[in-house]
Amino acid sequence: MNTNNLEEIDRIMAPSEAEIIAGMKRAGCRVTSQRRAIVACLAGRPDHPSARQIYRDLRPTTSRLCLATVYNTLSTLVDLGVVREIEFDAADNRYDTNPSPHVNLVCVRCGSITDWGDVVSVTPSEIRNDVGFEMEELRVECRGVCARCRNQGAD
Amino acid sequence: MNTNNLEEIDRIMAPSEAEIIAGMKRAGCRVTSQRRAIVACLAGRPDHPSARQIYRDLRPTTSRLCLATVYNTLSTLVDLGVVREIEFDAADNRYDTNPSPHVNLVCVRCGSITDWGDVVSVTPSEIRNDVGFEMEELRVECRGVCARCRNQGAD
DNA sequence: TTGTTTGCAAACGCTTTGCATGGAC
DNA sequence: GTCCATGCAAAGCGTTTGCAAACAA
Numbered sequence: 246m247n248t249n250n251l252e253e254i255d256r257i258m259a260p261s262e263a264e265i266i267a268g269m270k271r272a273g274c275r276v277t278s279q280r281r282a283i284v285a286c287l288a289g290r291p292d293h294p295s296a297r298q299i300y301r302d303l304r305p306t307t308s309r310l311c312l313a314t315v316y317n318t319l320s321t322l323v324d325l326g327v328v329r330e331i332e333f334d335a336a337d338n339r340y341d342t343n344p345s346p347h348v349n350l351v352c353v354r355c356g357s358i359t360d361w362g363d364v365v366s367v368t369p370s371e372i373r374n375d376v377g378f379e380m381e382e383l384r385v386e387c388r389g390v391c392a393r394c395r396n397q398g399a400d
Numbered sequence: 401m402n403t404n405n406l407e408e409i410d411r412i413m414a415p416s417e418a419e420i421i422a423g424m425k426r427a428g429c430r431v432t433s434q435r436r437a438i439v440a441c442l443a444g445r446p447d448h449p450s451a452r453q454i455y456r457d458l459r460p461t462t463s464r465l466c467l468a469t470v471y472n473t474l475s476t477l478v479d480l481g482v483v484r485e486i487e488f489d490a491a492d493n494r495y496d497t498n499p500s501p502h503v504n505l506v507c508v509r510c511g512s513i514t515d516w517g518d519v520v521s522v523t524p525s526e527i528r529n530d531v532g533f534e535m536e537e538l539r540v541e542c543r544g545v546c547a548r549c550r551n552q553g554a555d
Numbered sequence: 556t557t558g559t560t561t562g563c564a565a566a567c568g569c570t571t572t573g574c575a576t577g578g579a580c
Numbered sequence: 581g582t583c584c585a586t587g588c589a590a591a592g593c594g595t596t597t598g599c600a601a602a603c604a605a
Contacts, residue, residue, distance in 0.1 A: 275579050275584060297569080309577095311587050316570060318585090332487050337569075348522060350533045361531060367503060367542065376516060377547030378505045386539040387522065392532030430559055430604050452594080464602095466562050471595060473560095493594080561602070567595080577586070 260342060262288040265327050272325055282307045283318045293331060293339040293349075293358040331358065331384070346383055352391035359391070415497060417443040420482050427480055437462045438473045448486060448494040448504075448513040486513065486539070501538055507546035514546070 260268070265284050269276055282303050287294070294302070300315045319340055322328035331339040331349060339358055341349075348361045369380040415423070420439050424431055437458050442449070449457070455470045474495055477483035486494040486504060494513055496504075503516045524535040 277579070277585065279586075295569095309587075312569095313571075313588080314586055320571095321585095348527075350527070350531070350535075352533075353536070359531070359533075361527060361533070367540065369544075372503075372505070372516060372542065372544075376505070376514070377550065378507075378514075378516070378542070378544055379546075379550055380505075380542050380544040381508070382543040384539075384541040384543065385522065386541070387527065387533070387535050388537040388539065389524075389533055389535040391534075395532065395534055428559095432560065432604070434561075450594090464562075467594095468563080468596075469561060475596095557605085559602105559604080561600100563599095563601105564597100566597075569593090569595105571592070572590085574588095575586105576588100577584105579584080580582085 260288070260327055265322070265342070268325055268327055269321075274321060274325075279307065279310050279314050280318050280321075282310070283315060284322070287322075287328065287340060288342055291359070293341045295337045295339050297337070299340075331386075346385075348385045348387050350391065351386055351388045352394055353388055354390055354394040357391055357393075361387070415443070415482055420477070420497070423480055423482055424476075429476060429480075434462065434465050434469050435473050435476075437465070438470060439477070442477075442483065442495060443497055446514070448496045450494050454495075486541075501540075503540045503542050505546065506541055506543045507549055508543055509545055509549040512546055512548075516542070 262285050265288060266276055266281065269280070269284075274280075283299060286299050286303055296312065296315045296319055299319075300310070300312045303310055303315075319328060319330075322340075323330050327342065329341040331341055337356075341358075341360075350359045350361050352358075367380075367383055372378050372380050417440050420443060421431055421436065424435070424439075429435075438454060441454050441458055451467065451470045451474055454474075455465070455467045458465055458470075474483065474485075477495075478485050482497065484496045486496055496513075496515075505514045505516050507513075522535075522538055527533050527535050
C-alpha cells in the first residue's frame with residue numbers, strides 16, 4: 246500500500262478537533278477557550294506548525310492567549326498521545342496530529358514539513374531480537390528541497 | 401544485507417581521525433590542537449556525543465578549550481560533510497561520524513544513541529516522481545528503550 | 556607575516572517555571 | 581467553591597556572535 250495523497254492521509258488518519266476535545270475531557274482535562282483554539286488550529290491544517298506559529302496565527306482572533314499556554318497545551322496533548330512532537334530543528338519544535346507512521350518530508354529551504362506515504366521496512370521485533378532495543382516509535386525524516394522551492398530557485 | 405554489529409559498521413564506514421584531519425587540510429582548514437582533540441574525541445567513540453559532552457570530556461586534558469570552539473569546529477566538520485548533525489532533542493544536538501544510511505536507536509530513558517543496520521525502503525526517485533520533493537538526506541530515528549535500560553528498570 | 560581560529564563574554568531564541576489571578580467543573 | 585489552567589515575567593539552556601589576542605601556515 247502506498248497512499249500518496251497527504252491530505253487524504255490526514256483526513257483519514259488524524260484525529261479530528263472534536264475527537265481530540267473528547268479525549269481531553271475523558272482524561273479529566275479542562276477544556277478552556279485557549280485549548281479549544283489551539284486544538285482547532287492544529288487539527289485543521291495539513292502542515293506541522295511550531296508553537297510560535299500557532300501562537301502567531303491565533304493571537305489576532307483569540308483573546309487572552311500567551312505563548313506559555315501554547316507550550317503547556319501542546320505538552321498536554323503530547324502526553325495524551327494525540328499529538329506528536331517533531332524535533333525537526335534544534336530551535337523550533339513542530340507538532341503533528343497524524344499518529345500513523347509516515348515519512349516527514351522536511352524542506353531545508355522553506356522549512357515546510359509534509360507527510361508522505363508510510364514506512365514498514367523497520368520492524369520492532371527485528372531490532373529487539375538483534376540488539377534488545379524495544380522500539381516504541383519510528384520517525385523517518387527525509388530532508389531535501391520541496392517542489393515549490395525547486396520551481397522558484399533555479400537549482 | 402544486514403550488518404548487525406554496530407561497532408563493526410563504525411569501523412568500516414566511519415572516517416578515521418587521520419582521514420578527517422586529512423580532509424580538513426585538503427579543504428584549506430587549519431588544524432589546531434583544539435580541532436585535533438575534538439576530531440579524536442568524536443572519531444574514537446561509537447556513541448553520538450553532544451557538543452557539551454565533547455567539551456566536558458576534553459576539558460580536563462585539553463589546555464585552552466572553550467565551548468564555542470567545540471561548536472565552531474563541529475559546524476566546520478558538518479560543512480565538510482564528514483560529520484552529521486542529529487537533532488535528537490530540541491536542546492541537545494548530537495554528532496555522528498557515520499555517513500552511511502542507518503537507523504539511529506534513541507533510548508528515551510538514558511539518551512544513548514546507537515546505530516543499527518541500514519535503510520533502503522525509501523528511494524529518492526520514488527518521492528520525486530510522486531510529489532516533486534528532491535531528497536538529499538534520510539534520517540531514520542527509532543525511539544524506544546535500549547537493552548541496558550530494559551534490564552535495569554523492571555518494566 | 557598573514558589571515559584563520561581561539562577565548563571570552565554577551566546576546567539570542569526557544570522553552571520552562573513560579574506565582575497570583577481567573578475560569579471550568 | 582475547588583482546583584486546574586492562564587498570563588505575565590523572569591529564568592534556564594543550548595547555541596551563536598563580536599572582537600581582540602593567539603597561532604598554524
